[in-house]
Amino acid sequence: MVELKKGPWTREEDQKLLAYIEEHGHGSWRSLPAKAGLLRCGKSCRLRWTNYLRPDIKRGKLSTQEEKTIIRLHALLGNRWSAIAAHLPKRTDNEVKNYWNTRLKKRLTRMGIDPVTYKPKNNPDRHAANLSHMAQWETARLEAEARLVRESKLLSKLHLLRKVTAPPPPPPPPQHPAAPPCLDVLKVWRATAVPENCFFGSPGSLESPTSTLNFSTPSTSGLTLTVPTVSSAAQNDVISMNNSGACGLGKANSYTEVKLRTMDNSSTTSQYLDSGNNLDDYHYVDFDYEYDHDYDMTGSVDLASVNHNYEGYSTGGAVEFEDAADYWSELLNLVRSPIESPGL
DNA sequence: AAAATCGCCAACCGCAATAAC
């Protein structure tokens, strides 16, 4: 029996793996090494591919916005690296995990913030309890998402099967997306907190290369989220969502309409949430408007017009920010601000 | 200049979930 190699990959090994996958796809990872002429176990090959060799991976320093995303999501989700990475375009869970463990966690600790509870170490407040509450809810939501992904995969297979066994149907008339269930309140937040030109420029880029969670349903890309009112009072607006995936944006104790509009304005769908009903079933997240979005006077938040200089953030921006006192206070506000429940 | 320490990150390990048989 041949001893399998461990340790760092060589350039030759990388080339072999790349060449094989480019030509054949990875197929079964277990059988891949023999076919590709590698003395590695399949698991090692898979890891090398998903964390390093895949072409859809962005390497290099994380931007300030990415840092903020990690911190905020970690406050919500805990060490669920794949879920966090799913919200960071082209970043792997391993990279996010390493970044957290080697930098962000230490920085928070140095600031006297418990990196697990996000509580000031000698000044506990109710934010921690709220975060825990949010985490429980988020766990339920992620489970629902995973279920939906599984179901959609099943549907895809069925669809594929039909395509194979049946003559192709006539092309359907062009349809604008139906009102998608807003599965992901974080996606809405992300639209405000993460430089998103890459999101709208390249649908699907939000998916983590290593995550199985799929947030890039075609029906939601290129949508304009219309908020009924955007004003100074918007700081008190909330995004609400229940475990079934319904989602709304508005004020507590009011009847809320959320419009989802296609980019060409040709189709608008609305979803109403009566916050008077089952209010306790909803968990509220403040919607913050602190980033540079284009608002119009009707209160429309045109997510597609969000135009951050993404590269600008990643070329030294983080370093410059790190030393600024308001950088971390802003981060802490990010983590803490969204959890005020109107029901409390 | 050498040793010790630190920081970073690729890679490994083990467990759990899922798929295949």
Place this chain on the structure above:
DNA sequence: TGTTATTGCGGTTGGCGATTT
């Protein structure tokens, strides 16, 4: 329906370069 194989995920380790002593 039970077993085995595969895959995904999170925790941890080890190597290596940079920095400090």
